[in-house]
Amino acid sequence: MELFSIKNLNFAYTTERNNFALSDINFKINSGEFVTLCGKSGCGKTSLLKQLKSALTPGGFRSGSIKYCGNPIDSVSDRAQASEIGFVMQKPESQIVTDKVWHEMAFGLESLGYSTDEIRLRVSEMASFFGLQSWFYKETSTLSGGQKQLLSLASVMVLEPKILILDEPTAQLDPISAGDFMQMLLKINCELGTAILISAHNLEEVVPISDRVIVMENGRIIADDEPQSVIMKLKNSANEMFLAMPASAQIYASADHGSSCPLTVREGRDWISSFTETRKLRPVPVKKLGYNAGKTVLSAKNIWFRYQKRENDILKNISLTLHNGEWQSIVGSTGVGKTTFLSILSGSNKPYRGRVDSMGNRVCLLPQDPTTIFEHDTVIGDLSDGVSAKDEGYLQSIIKLCDLQQLLYMHPYDLSGGEQQRAALAKVLLRRPAILLLDEPTKGLDAYFKKKLAGILLNLKLHGISIIMVSHDIEFCAKYSDSCALLFDGEIISKDEPRAFFSGNNFYTTAANRISRHIIPDAITVDDVIYAIGGTPVAAREAPPPGNLKPPDDLKPVNTKIMSGRASRKSIFFSVLSIALMPLVILLGNMFIENRPYYYISAALILLSAIPFVLMFEGRKPKARELVTISVLCSLGVIGRVAFYMVPQFKPTAAIVIISAMSLGSQRGFLIGVITAFVSNIFVGQGPWT
Numbered sequence: 001m002e003l004f005s006i007k008n009l010n011f012a013y014t015t016e017r018n019n020f021a022l023s024d025i026n027f028k029i030n031s032g033e034f035v036t037l038c039g040k041s042g043c044g045k046t047s048l049l050k051q052l053k054s055a056l057t058p059g060g061f062r063s064g065s066i067k068y069c070g071n072p073i074d075s076v077s078d079r080a081q082a083s084e085i086g087f088v089m090q091k092p093e094s095q096i097v098t099d100k101v102w103h104e105m106a107f108g109l110e111s112l113g114y115s116t117d118e119i120r121l122r123v124s125e126m127a128s129f130f131g132l133q134s135w136f137y138k139e140t141s142t143l144s145g146g147q148k149q150l151l152s153l154a155s156v157m158v159l160e161p162k163i164l165i166l167d168e169p170t171a172q173l174d175p176i177s178a179g180d181f182m183q184m185l186l187k188i189n190c191e192l193g194t195a196i197l198i199s200a201h202n203l204e205e206v207v208p209i210s211d212r213v214i215v216m217e218n219g220r221i222i223a224d225d226e227p228q229s230v231i232m233k234l235k236n237s238a239n240e241m242f243l244a245m246p247a248s249a250q251i252y253a254s255a256d257h258g259s260s261c262p263l264t265v266r267e268g269r270d271w272i273s274s275f276t277e278t279r280k281l282r283p284v285p286v287k288k289l290g291y292n293a294g295k296t297v298l299s300a301k302n303i304w305f306r307y308q309k310r311e312n313d314i315l316k317n318i319s320l321t322l323h324n325g326e327w328q329s330i331v332g333s334t335g336v337g338k339t340t341f342l343s344i345l346s347g348s349n350k351p352y353r354g355r356v357d358s359m360g361n362r363v364c365l366l367p368q369d370p371t372t373i374f375e376h377d378t379v380i381g382d383l384s385d386g387v388s389a390k391d392e393g394y395l396q397s398i399i400k401l402c403d404l405q406q407l408l409y410m411h412p413y414d415l416s417g418g419e420q421q422r423a424a425l426a427k428v429l430l431r432r433p434a435i436l437l438l439d440e441p442t443k444g445l446d447a448y449f450k451k452k453l454a455g456i457l458l459n460l461k462l463h464g465i466s467i468i469m470v471s472h473d474i475e476f477c478a479k480y481s482d483s484c485a486l487l488f489d490g491e492i493i494s495k496d497e498p499r500a501f502f503s504g505n506n507f508y509t510t511a512a513n514r515i516s517r518h519i520i521p522d523a524i525t526v527d528d529v530i531y532a533i534g535g536t537p538v539a540a541r542e543a544p545p546p547g548n549l550k551p552p553d554d555l556k557p558v559n560t561k562i563m564s565g566r567a568s569r570k571s572i573f574f575s576v577l578s579i580a581l582m583p584l585v586i587l588l589g590n591m592f593i594e595n596r597p598y599y600y601i602s603a604a605l606i607l608l609s610a611i612p613f614v615l616m617f618e619g620r621k622p623k624a625r626e627l628v629t630i631s632v633l634c635s636l637g638v639i640g641r642v643a644f645y646m647v648p649q650f651k652p653t654a655a656i657v658i659i660s661a662m663s664l665g666s667q668r669g670f671l672i673g674v675i676t677a678f679v680s681n682i683f684v685g686q687g688p689w690t
Helices: 043-052 078-084 100-109 116-130 146-155 176-192 227-236 241-244 245-256 265-276 336-348 378-384 389-401 418-427 448-462 474-478 500-501 510-515 527-535 567-592 597-617 626-646 652-664 666-684
Strands: 002-013 020-028 034-039 060-068 084-088 163-167 197-199 212-217 220-225 292-304 317-323 327-331 353-357 363-366 435-439 466-470 483-488 491-496
Touching: 020 043, 020 197, 020 220, 034 043, 034 176, 034 241, 043 163, 043 197, 043 265, 060 084, 060 241, 078 084, 084 146, 100 116, 100 146, 116 146, 146 163, 163 176, 176 197, 212 227, 220 227, 227 241, 227 483, 241 245, 241 448, 245 265, 245 510, 245 527, 265 510, 265 527, 292 336, 292 466, 317 336, 317 378, 317 466, 317 491, 327 336, 327 474, 336 363, 336 435, 336 466, 363 418, 378 389, 378 418, 389 597, 418 448, 448 466, 474 500, 474 510, 491 500, 510 527, 567 597, 626 652, 652 666
Parallel strands: 034 197, 034 212, 084 163, 163 197, 327 466, 327 483, 363 435, 435 466
Antiparallel strands: 002 020, 002 060, 212 220, 292 317, 292 353, 483 491
16 A cells, blocks of 8 residues: 655745755655665755655645645645654654653543543553553653653554654664664564654664665655665765665675675674685774873863762762873763763863863863754854954864855754754864864764764864764764773773774674674774775765756745744734834823723733734744743742732742743743733732833
8 A cells, every 4th residue: 555655746945945955756655664764964854754744844835746645645634644644753852742651652642532541542552562661650851862762652653653754763862772762663563564764874773674765865866775776776876875874785895795785783794704714804903092192181080970969870980081182982871971971071060079170271062952052043143153353264164174155044943963963063163172072973964974074073183182072873983083981870881992992892882893793803893894804995976966956837835834034024014003003092092091091001002012923923833842831930930929029139030030031042031021020910010020
């Protein structure tokens, strides 16, 4: 049965009608298929996936057809799409809306009006299928990243969808959690028959279990076939996406010796064992020390830390020494304290015992969520903020270094995950750090830009900049780091140079090491194995630029409200009209209302002043969690003012509004402030808030 049929699909965002995000897209998804969608960061994967569910489709212009079960997607009811088309996002925090695990699983069914008995049956059955019993009653805020992503998946699957669409679901997971998540997807596909369409950058685990692999480049599909055929096509065309394929396939392609292309570690071991029976292996070259071991630039000694006094310690007696030009990588499972440790080193948090000494060097942190450091509406606005005229040349060099020339006038939130990482890295580098702390810098990056990022960081090392990187990307750590450490239960369990570190691990190690273990000594990267067997690495070409495409004649706007950032003519007209009516309201109120006219005049003025804001923000669709948070804070503000109005020195309402603006943003802070002031005035009368 054909679930999705996409024909001649073209799509351009509202702000860039002549710059296509998707061009001439044609493919089908059949019932029960497992399809992987891959491509460089910014190639259009997320844009394509969001076209398959109307509620997520971004504003823009679209042509071509998208049919679900034979019907145009826009004609399928919201209820049918909600229950039959499951969508799991990259960030589970963006999808979880309730406080408890079991609440989250029941939320979708409750929204669709299912009976209590049906909800209880489905939730209990799905919790058992996913193995959630041990944390079924936990608060969602206490879950690890892997548990949150599994909960998001279970909450979608409880609706029994026909197809499950996932947008880079393992990007924030450690290797073990990512492997478990992929096995769960395979279980869903095999045992429940649910079709799966998943986009991914890390293809080691997902390609071997896929029926088809679709490769995108510059908004187009360049390959769509079974995995082995796609891999050989990428190799023969020297496409850079070949570097993202499973390690066993890359090693095989370097020698191209007999049999079919291996995809899994087991198949790779079998192939390499037979290949090396009649061939002499070359010894893997030893990596030389790439930093000055004599000069210390940062020292952390006996660090102990916990967030609350009565909570367990997150960090336990950790010590670390960083040398000039050294690149240290820290690996470990999700929630083990890696990000917390970086916050201690950067000075964002203080240990209750122990000491950090940066020797007077400037320390800069690239956070795990790059959006937290964006403050302006354009990338160039963020990058040029605080940059003097004399540093303009340095700014341009950083823009070129991070490949941001085509993204400068886009909103940071409109960028793909990998593009946001590049923009955030550029902003951090503009501060000229001596010590660079990186929290998951390869998250959302394709294989090509990972290689480019490595070149950037290695160049910084040559100029004496020291790096501490926290990452789940084992392959990246093994290939470029000077030393690696494993953090577990708040302690550094082991630390060594990459070859010794990864050779001794069973799970926190590379696919190349698992493939070649006990066959090729000390091989930890694909390059090591290829060198040892005398293979020839595939030289990948860079993808050509997209060029200027002529818009098709049938390009039509997508019926999705979008904020353009500019006031519409309607908004401007009513803004001017409301301002003009204000003096008239005051005049008429004083003329015709005798009993307390200021009550009625004030109410009318408030309504008039609200009209422009309603018109300007009517296109926004705030999440339920955002509305609940704002409502609760407004209630607390009103209660605080009513309860303590007799004590003018104590101002809880002011504190709530200020903290709201600082933590939630200026718009939400303003909204909380004005609602609190307006409602509380009903109870306490006029005051300084008025």
